Amino acid sequence: MQTLSERAAAEDCGQHYFLFTAIETTEKEKVEETGKQLQSFAAQFNLPFSFNVLYIPDLKHLKAEQVEIKADEAVVIHASFALRAMISKLLELENSSTHYTMRSDDQHRASIEAGSVLDGIRNIVAAEGRERVTRSVSLQVWRDFFGSYTPGSWTELVGGTNLRDYKVPKTTIILLIGTKGCGKSSLVNKISDVFESERFTPQRARVSLNPSVGGCTCFAHGYKIPSSAKSFCVYDAQSLSYNQSENENMLKHWMTNGVCHEESFIWCHAQKAYYLPIVARPINFVVFVVNAVSVLESMEGRDETEKRYTRVVSKAFNSPLLSFKDDRPVVVVTHGDLLSVSERVRVRVHSGDLLGIHPKNQIFDIPESNDCATKLAILDMLHYCLDHADQNLPLKGLFPSLFLQHISLLWLMALLLWLYALMRVYIYLDRILREHILK
Numbered sequence: 510m511q512t513l514s515e516r517a518a519a520e521d522c523g524q525h526y527f528l529f530t531a532i533e534t535t536e537k538e539k540v541e542e543t544g545k546q547l548q549s550f551a552a553q554f555n556l557p558f559s560f561n562v563l564y565i566p567d568l569k570h571l572k573a574e575q576v577e578i579k580a581d582e583a584v585v586i587h588a589s590f591a592l593r594a595m596i597s598k599l600l601e602l603e604n605s606s607t608h609y610t611m612r613s614d615d616q617h618r619a620s621i622e623a624g625s626v627l628d629g630i631r632n633i634v635a636a637e638g639r640e641r642v643t644r645s646v647s648l649q650v651w652r653d654f655f656g657s658y659t660p661g662s663w664t665e666l667v668g669g670t671n672l673r674d675y676k677v678p679k680t681t682i683i684l685l686i687g688t689k690g691c692g693k694s695s696l697v698n699k700i701s702d703v704f705e706s707e708r709f710t711p712q713r714a715r716v717s718l719n720p721s722v723g724g725c726t727c728f729a730h731g732y733k734i735p736s737s738a739k740s741f742c743v744y745d746a747q748s749l750s751y752n753q754s755e756n757e758n759m760l761k762h763w764m765t766n767g768v769c770h771e772e773s774f775i776w777c778h779a780q781k782a783y784y785l786p787i788v789a790r791p792i793n794f795v796v797f798v799v800n801a802v803s804v805l806e807s808m809e810g811r812d813e814t815e816k817r818y819t820r821v822v823s824k825a826f827n828s829p830l831l832s833f834k835d836d837r838p839v840v841v842v843t844h845g846d847l848l849s850v851s852e853r854v855r856v857r858v859h860s861g862d863l864l865g866i867h868p869k870n871q872i873f874d875i876p877e878s879n880d881c882a883t884k885l886a887i888l889d890m891l892h893y894c895l896d897h898a899d900q901n902l903p904l905k906g907l908f909p910s911l912f913l914q915h916i917s918l919l920w921l922m923a924l925l926l927w928l929y930a931l932m933r934v935y936i937y938l939d940r941i942l943r944e945h946i947l948k
């Protein structure tokens with residue numbers, strides 16, 4: 510305001526009159542209060558100033574006539590955040606955009622679009638993944654985005670390949686792996702919360718109150734995300750232990766046989782030859798969950814016992830069984846809310862060094878918190894998982910996979926026997942026929 514009054518005085522171009530029109534959708538009283546403060550401030554500089562509030566609860570009802578603009582008045586529009594938040598409401602955005610407020614051949618419109626909003630539009634429309642920095646869209650937009658996902662739909666088809674050439678699952682399976690109490694079941698609930706639009710949704714996975722006294726997850730349990738869809742499913746399974754060979758067996762079992770809903774690894778392992786009525790599903794990607802507090806304690810530990818947490822984590826994480834072609838699992842760091850910001854950063858950088866992955870791109874900090882940053886981290890993490898699961902789909906072999914999977918040696922032998930019998934019958938008939946003709 511001071512600048513405006515100084516400029517008006519310096520230019521000596523007659524008396525300027527400033528009319529502010531604030532368009533408000535929710536808190537009319539607060540804006541009126543702000544207007545009064547601005548007015549008294551303007552009075553100190555002898556700046557002719559008036560302030561109007563246009564209260565429009567739904568911006569799609571905004572009309573140009575409501576803002577009374579006289580022919581000799583210049584209009585300046587300031588809406589740095591309002592338009593970005595309306596990307597999800599296309600009709601309202603159209604009403605409030607330059608398209609509505611400026612003529613298409615207006616030279617100022619061209620310079621505004623080229624200079625100020627071009628990068629933003631390009632980023633919103635064309636950028637993906639970490640390049641996408643403009644994300645002021647409602648959660649519903651992200652829900653719709655993930656809702657449009659089907660297994661294989663994000664696969665990049667290069668070198669003349671077709672989606673038919675890949676073994677595309679009906680549902681993309683993401684397995685959570687981590688030690689007891691690291692927060693796997695809690696992570697299932699946090700992911701579910703982001704996708705359920707109801708304000709109060711019951712917790713889906715059972716979280717153990719005190720992991721040190723038991724009550725841990727013993728049965729693998731699949732959770733469709735969201736619960737009404739079937740494109741992807743997160744499996745919460747039994748925890749890793751401090752016994753390396755047991756972990757190795759468990760990972761081998763999951764990664765070679767797949768994972769079954771309601772399957773107990775302890776039971777399977779003891780029975781060896783087991784039968785499950787539920788089909789085992791191949792795992793398409795793995796999320797490795799680590800507890801930030803345990804990593805920090807391990808980093809600062811003096812002896813082997815204190816350092817064993819990171820040892821177990823790195824050993825299991827680096828198991829070749831968890832590789833998807835050249836890809837490694839993503840890492841989710843939990844319990845960050847119990848640490849300071851600098852400790853959280855240290856844990857993340859140390860985990861990156863320990864596991865040989867990028868701390869920014871492949872490690873996601875997801876604490877027990879309901880803020881937007883955490884929700885965005887969950888969405889980023891899921892995007893990474895589904896994207897990488899689709900890029901690593903196995904190609905079908907030379908023979909149809911079903912044929913290879915289901916035909917047993919017995920069937921093959923029976924087939925050969927049939928062929929042999931047919932051949933014998935043919936030779937016999939041929940001989941009889943020849944003898945008959947010769948006679």
Ligand SMILES: Nc1nc2c(ncn2[C@@H]2O[C@H](COP(=O)(O)OP(=O)(O)O)[C@@H](O)[C@H]2O)c(=O)[nH]1
Pocket residue numbers: 687688689690691692693694695696715716717718719720725726748843844845846847875876877878
């Ligand atoms: N403060 C905090 N507590 C967490 C977090 N994640 C999980 N927990 C708690 O850790 C305990 C074990 O979590 P749970 O999800 O059952 O671990 P799981 O054994 O890996 O499934 C529970 O008491 C959770 O409330 C987190 O990010 N922050």
Ligand SMILES: [Mg+2]
Pocket residue numbers: 693694695715716717725726745
């Ligand atoms: Mg659990």
